[in-house]
Amino acid sequence: MLNWIILEASSYAAQIDNVILIIALLGGFWLFAAEFVLFYFVAKYRRSRSPKALHITGYDHEHNKWIHWSHYAVIACDIVILVFAARAWYHVKQSVPEHVDEEIRIVGHQWAWEFVHPGPDGKLGTPDDIDVVDELHVVVNKTYKFHLESADVLHSFSIPRFRLKQDAVPGREIDGWFTPTVAGTFDVPCSQMCGLGHGIMGGRIFVETEDEHRKWLESATGKTAAIPANGTGKLASTQGGN
Amino acid sequence: MAMVQPIATRRSATGIPTGKLAMWWLLGSEITIFGGLLVSYIMMRIMYAPWAEAAAHTNTLAGSINTFVLLTSSLFAVLAHHAAEQKNGKLAAFYLWLTIGGALTFLVVKGLEWTNEIRHGFTITANSFWSFYYTAAGLHGLHVIAGATAMAIVSFDCLRGKNLQRVELVGIYWHFVDIVWIFLFPLLYIAK
Amino acid sequence: MSQAADAHHGHLNSAGEHGPHHPVSYYVKIWALLLVLLVISIAGPMLGNKVLTLVTAFGIAVVKALIVAAFFMHLNIEKKFVWYMLLAMLLAVVMFFLGTAADVMKYDGSHWTKPTSYLYTEEFKKAFSGGEEHEGHDADEFDSKALPNVPYGETESHKAQGSHKSEGHGLPAAEPRHGT
Amino acid sequence: MTTHASADHAHSADDHGHHELSFIQKYVFSTDHKVIGLQYFMTGVLMGVLGALASYVFRMQMAFPGHAVPGFGLVTPQIYNQMVTNHGTIMIFWFAMPVLIAAFGNYLIPLMIGCDDMVFPRLNRLSYQIFLFSAVLLIASFFVPNGGFGGAWTSYPPLASNPIYNQTPYGAPMWLAAVALEFVAFLLGGINFITTLMNARAPGMKMYDIPMVVWMIVIASILFMASVGPLIAGAAMLFFDQTLGTGFFDPARGGDPLLWEHLFWFFGHPEVYVVLLPAMGIVAEVLTVFARKKLFAYRTVLWTAVATGVLSFFVWAHHQFVAGIDPRMANIFTVTTLLISVPITEMSFVYIGTLYGASIQLSTPMLFAIAFIVEFLIGGVTGIFLGASGADIYFHDTYFVLAHFHYTFVPIAVIAVFAGVYYWFPKMFGRYMNDTWGRIHFWGTAVPFNGIFIPLFYTGMAGDHRRTFNHLNFPDLARGDLIFWREFSTVSLLIMLAFQVIFFVNFFYSMFRGKKAPANPWNANTFEWVAASPPPHGNFVTLPHCYRGPYEYSVPGHSSDFWPQNEPAPKT
Structure with missing residues (x-):
């Protein structure tokens, strides 16, 4: 639904947008239905047109059946919304795809993001890791698992184009994943109040093609990047990710 | 200015006297305050097993004495209410002052206990166990002081035989302070 | 049911008639019972058995609290509404525990x-x-x-079961505490 | 001074032995619930104006980033954070709660249950004095070195607990102390309201004869009392963190920032219902009087209010879906959040149902009451987006959230309050407020309000996130359409603020020179219209007896289309 305002750029962006669409449709229906009935009553029962009001207690079935039926329908809509929301939530937050191409570590600092790329060997925690401030370089259509931490206060790692948001809580390491589907550079704002520089704390994510990424790797590490041809290099040794 | 009591204070649609009803509601809100603090402490305490070593440095003897002192002062408070029921203002005031004595003993024992612990370096910023220890016991201590002052004020009215129903109200508040300590004692002192 | 019970007319407890007069010894007996329970709750943990400690220390604490509430606070003759209200407040605190424990109480x-x-x-x-x-x-x-003061954030994000070192931090970690 | 017991009916106001009180005793240290109600109202509205000025400042910065704000000067990040933080804090704690609960509660509860004052007049005065002190303390926190607290009204630690991070070593503890004092004031006030309704009802007033606004304010007080406890404990812990350097919320020392988030939002969500229910009550009163119609299914409204209150204790973590709580918990809270939308929907439908078969007179209070329902429905429906965990991943902390809660808070604290003021003004001051100026003020408030927040829904969906000092720092947000809608929203705010001047002029002018108003200007049923307007110190000449429910309008076969509660049933 939001594609026309902010283009989808990750694998699960469409699913989250669908949840928003369903809520918009169901909620919108009930909103306009209620508003219409309200304005209709206000117009129809103006004092000039109906000088005498009825005396309705509202306990008799004849009148409150309108309330009860619309009530049950609202509950039904809630259940539909719940199913879609829970599925999207499970897909994004509670599960990580089996095949993870690379892992990155993100540390939020007061007023900048620190991205630790796995470097040419594709494994995090090896000496060739590339630690960059406010610039995250990823390859399009690859699945990345991130480990999110904060070094001082609460921050929130958010990529609006991916529909991704996860608070970085100091003392915690939170895992999540994303798969960029559109090449380009997008904003990575911090969306949790973190002090004076909260407004200027904006990183950028560079979703590159294979060769652009290789060029960046070379410029970052100064050596020719020995990245396996098809980029499906051995799965990075995740350290006991659950 | 002599406060003329509005009629509202004398109505009791629910049958419970207004003063006691307000006291129950006050205790209801106090339950949530102490509840919030103790639940936070319990969660941390269960999570960090090593806090048991820190808790080992709490003085169980002092805690037990204080529990005994508060239980006894609760007895005096209920005897004061008992005397007030029989319209015996003087006896009620006497028991109230015994209760206040109990409160002061409690504070003295706590003062000694705390100075000893602080001297040993277990200050409020020593570690999170001690932060919770001083915050919880401190908040409880403030309530003990508030209860003692309330009882002192009520006891002066009692001597002149006025507002005897207030003895019961301040007694209920005092029993609540005792109950909070009944839960604080095992949480802070015994969970070693 | 809105009889104007006048609070000043001598103590009318909620049951409407004068409170049942217990002799002083009634309260002293309850006090003695509380002391016995106190001694048990102190003695119990000394035996060192974990379960026994829990039962004696906390179980007895709940019993003592109920005794004080019922007999000293005269809740046993109070209107049921007061019990329900206090219980509701307690349930609110339990509700807070249930919602928070999953985050705060676990590693x-x-x-x-x-x-x-x-x-x-x-x-x-x-x-x-x-x-x-x-x-x-x-x-x-x-x-x-x-005192254990573990600067976080730039620590190696290792967990108890094995860790990987990652060095090379672009940013100096802000000093987390009051300079301690 | 033992007062002799006397049967209530024979009691009359002059029995109070009216010795003339000096101005100080009558107004500053008065224990009369009406004076204390007006004191709360004036302090609340004054703080509301402060909050509105703060919103003017940062809305100008949002629309024209970097430019000096006329009448204020350049907005630096620190000032921006302070303004945003204290706009939220003031508008909720020092404008919405005092005006909705304390002002209307104090003024109306004794009058509407047929009593002469609150059960604890001096406790009532004490609660106002603590509230006034907390307001002064909050304002003082602006003028200490490094200025006021700037870490959002939710004051999440470690930002709020460590001066190294928030750079406001004095502002943060003062802010926290002011909020804690305000809680104490409302606890004392709450006990007063609850006990007064429970015990001091007029004889014959059974449970279902109590007017809805009284019910709602007392249910709100109970909700507040049951939910604020953990936050008061949390405030003590945070205060020690800030001043003594303890480590309750500092992960390096075993603490957990999420503990504060849970403590805060466990209070936070019942708090928004604490503010909503009195507004629903005011709208119920105004709706029934100007529709000349019985409230549709009184018991349904009452029990849905209670159900909303109870459920509000199970939903709080929908504020923290992406804040690091365990994802599995989010599913539970999604279910409970969608569940709580059910009673509120039913209550809204019942209010719309009240207008069926009515005879609506569109006077100013009625316009505001209907506008409340219209706007609150939008607020309610947009809440579903945020309550559903799937959609909240994207919407959390964006302007969509901000637009949602302004679509609930502004109808509550602004539109419903105006409905109440225009409705009860004749009772408070014995004079009408000018109706034509009232309508101009209505259209000048309701329409620009939508102009402010509909665009913010759009910018929120486009990715604008909250509390950002300058959106142009983010290339994706420097789009032309977003810049336009931010300016549009600010201009709508300026128009809305301008129209409020009409209200204040009308309010203070009519207080002294408005058209005189009789005791029952709107032909309403409830007890407050039995008393003279403005009611004297003891409220009623003879304390009324209650014979029927408050909403017996247009009863077939009755002489007139309203039947006051205190009129004995005619002997058939």
Whole structure:
């Protein structure tokens, strides 16, 4: 639904947008239905047109059946919304795809993001890791698992184009994943109040093609990047990710 | 200015006297305050097993004495209410002052206990166990002081035989302070 | 039911008639019972058995609280409304516990972990087991400087079961505490 | 001074022995619930104006980033954070709660249950004095070195607990102390309201004869009392963190920032219902009087209010879906959040149902009451987006959230309050407020309000996130359409603020020179219209007896289309 305002750029962006669409449709229906009935009553029962009001207690079935039926329908809509929301939530937050191409570590600092790329060997925690401030370089259509931490206060790692948001809580390491589907550079704002520089704390994510990424790797590490041809290099040794 | 009591204070649609009803509601809100603090402490305490070593440095003897002192002062408070029921203002005031004595003993024992612990370096910023220890016991201590002052004020009215129903109200508040300590004692002192 | 019970007319408890007069000894007996329970709750944990400690210390605490509430606060003859109101407030606190425990009380959960809490626990043990060694020569003198203060964030995000080192930090970590 | 017991009916106001009180005793240290109600109202509205000025400042910065704000000067990040933080804090704690609960509660509860004052007049005065002190303390926190607290009204630690991070070593503890004092004031006030309704009802007033606004304010007080406890404990812990350097919320020392988030939002969500229910009550009163119609299904409204209150204790973590709580918990809270939308929907439908078969007179209070329902429905429906965990991943902390809660808070604290003021003004001051100026003020408030927040829904969906000092720092947000809608929203705010001047002029002018108003200007049923307007110190000449429910309008076969509660049933 939001594609026309902010283009989808990750694998699960469409699913989250669908949840928003369903809520918009169901909620919108009930909103306009209620508003219409309200304005209709206000117009129809103006004092000039109906000088005498009825005396309705509202306990008799004849009148409150309108309330009860619309009530049950609202509950039904809630259940539909719940199913879609829970599925999207499970897909994004509670599960990580089996095949993870690379892992990155993100540390939020007061007023900048620190991205630790796995470097040419594709494994995090090896000496060739590339630690960059406010610039995250990823390859399009690859699945990345991130480990999110904060070094001082609460921050929130958010990529609006991916529909991704996860608070970085100091003392915690939170895992999540994303798969960029559109090449380009997008904003990575911090969306949790973190002090004076909260407004200027904006990183950028560079979703590159294979060769652009290789060029960046070379410029970052100064050596020719020995990245396996098809980029499906051995799965990075995740350290006991659950 | 002599406060003329509005009629509202004398109505009791629910049958419970207004003063006691307000006291129950006050205790209801106090339950949530102490509840919030103790639940936070319990969660941390269960999570960090090593806090048991820190808790080992709490003085169980002092805690037990204080529990005994508060239980006894609760007895005096209920005897004061008992005397007030029989319209015996003087006896009620006497028991109230015994209760206040109990409160002061409690504070003295706590003062000694705390100075000893602080001297040993277990200050409020020593570690999170001690932060919770001083915050919880401190908040409880403030309530003990508030209860003692309330009882002192009520006891002066009692001597002149006025507002005897207030003895019961301040007694209920005092029993609540005792109950909070009944839960604080095992949480802070015994969970070693 | 809105009889204007006048609170000033001598004490009318909620049952409407004058409170049942218990002799003084009635309250002293309850007090004695509370003391016995207190002694048990102190003696119990000394036997060292974990379950016994829980039962005696906390079980008895609940019993004592109920005794004080019922007999000293005269809740046994109070209107039921007061019991329900106090219980509702207690349930609110329990509700808070249920919603919060999953996050605050655990070292890790679904897709998150608290590396700093693991470090804190280890440091705490060291700081305090060290404390035990002090036991020998001085009455548990505890050096409060050795308080466990584990700077987080730039720590290696390792967990108890194995870790990987990642060096090379672009940013100096902000000093997390009051300069301690 | 033992007062002799006397049967209530024979009691009359002059029995109070009216010795003339000096101005100080009558107004500053008065224990009369009406004076205390007006004191709360004036302090609340004054603080509301402060909050509105703060919103003017940062809305100008949002629309024209970097430019000096006329009448204020350049907005630096620190000032921006302070303004945003204290706009939220003031508008909720020092404008919405005092005006909705304390002002209307104090003024109306004794009058509407047929009593002469609150059960604890001096406790009532004490609660106002603590509230006034907390307001002064909050304002003082602006003028200390490094200025006021700037870490959002939710004051999440470690930002709020460590001066190294928030750079406001004095502002943060003062802010926290002011909020804690305000809680104490409302606890004392709450006990007063609850006990007064429970015990001091007029004889014959059974449970279902109590007017809805009284019910709602007392249910709100109970909700507040049951939910604020953990936050008061949390405030003590945070205060020690800030001043003594303890480590309750500092992960390096075993603490957990999420503990504060849970403590805060466990209070936070019942708090928004604490503010909503009195507004629903005011709208119920105004709706029934100007529709000349019985409230549709009184018991349904009452029990849905209670159900909303109870459920509000199970939903709080929908504020923290992406804040690092365990994802599995989010599913539970999604279910409970969608569940709580059910009673509120039913209550809204019942209010719309009240207008069926009515005879609506569109006077100013009625316009505001209907506008409340219209706007609150939008607020309610947009809440579903945020309550559903799937959609909240994207919407959390964006302007969509901000637009949602302004679509609930502004109808509550602004539109419903105006409905109440225009409705009860004749009772408070014995004079009408000018109706034509009232309508101009209505259209000048309701329409620009939508102009402010509909665009913010759009910018929120486009990715604008909250509390950002300058959106142009983010290339994706420097789009032309977003810049336009931010300016549009600010201009709508300026128009809305301008129209409020009409209200204040009308309010203070009519207080002294408005058209005189009789005791029952709107032909309403409830007890407050039995008393003279403005009611004297003891409220009623003879304390009324209650014979029927408050909403017996247009009863077939009755002489007139309203039947006051205190009129004995005619002997058939």
